[in-house]
Amino acid sequence: MIGKIVTGKSFRGCLNYLHEGRLQPTKELQQLEAAKKQAQVISFNQCFGDKKQLMKQFGEVRLMNPRLSKPVFHATISFAYADSNRLTIQDKADIATELAKAFRFEDNQYVAIAHADTKHEHLHIVANRIGYNGKTASDSNSYKRMAEFGRRMELKYNLTQVLSPNRFLSKQERQEQKTKPRLDNRKELLKQRLNTAIQSSKTMLDVKQLMEKHGYEVELGRGIAFTDQQHVRFKGSQVGFALATIEKKLKQQQNQQAKRQEVQPNTYLKRDREENEIKERKGMRL
Structure with missing residues (x-):
């Protein structure tokens, strides 16, 4: 204990x-x-x-x-x-x-x-x-x-x-x-898992739930902190992911997704116009 x-x-x-x-x-x-x-x-x-x-x-x-x-x-x-x-x-x-x-x-x-x-x-x-x-x-x-x-x-x-x-x-x-895992290894593992969780999430709640599945206790308030299964606690800022940073990345991902959804229909319309033009030219030749 x-x-x-x-x-x-x-x-x-x-x-x-x-x-x-x-x-x-x-x-x-x-x-x-x-x-x-x-x-x-x-x-x-x-x-x-x-x-x-x-x-x-x-x-x-x-x-x-x-x-x-x-x-x-x-x-x-x-x-x-x-x-x-x-x-x-x-x-x-x-x-x-x-x-x-x-x-x-x-x-x-x-x-x-x-x-x-x-x-x-x-x-x-x-x-x-x-x-x-x-x-x-x-x-x-x-x-x-x-x-x-x-x-x-x-x-x-x-x-x-x-x-x-x-x-x-x-x-x-x-x-x-001294033979136990170094603290830096814990930080690097947390950073990798947190980065993956952010990329797979739309909201802070998604991030929190994904990190909890990895066994972390997540403290979310004015800032964010993570405690692993060996009771080692890190603030998000210690691994380069302060709460504001995570929220900014989630917002950027939402904006990028919205732009992709806007561009995709325009791409289809452009392709349809080009196909119609090709058909019209072929009809004129006949």
């Missing part, structure tokens, strides 16, 4: 994302994004209710320490493909409880949400770093603590073991990591 932790400012933004997905530019895309998320709340702690109720409850406790700029604790746990369907909902809820204890917010508000919008199972835990006593759960050394937590859970639940993050690998493990 792989874990990632971020701290943030907005419970509203975090909970909106977990329930509805990333903000999309159109209503149609937003509905598709929300349906794809398949969000399932599997446990509550010191809080309860729907998305709006949770926002209100988290916000009220946040006021107990208004000086803290980043009260949102957001952990993402991704499980290996080989572990698909190995864990029950209760197992995942128990892992969320274990995480809360490891990061010492077990008495704070938190909610665990399971997602099924990618090919691998993953779990989100959103917690209020501020407790009912006004004290704040520390986020120091979260990178190392999450790595250690992941190794413990792999052993406890008999999950596929993965290498620790690079900072904590042995010399031998670091050497083995």
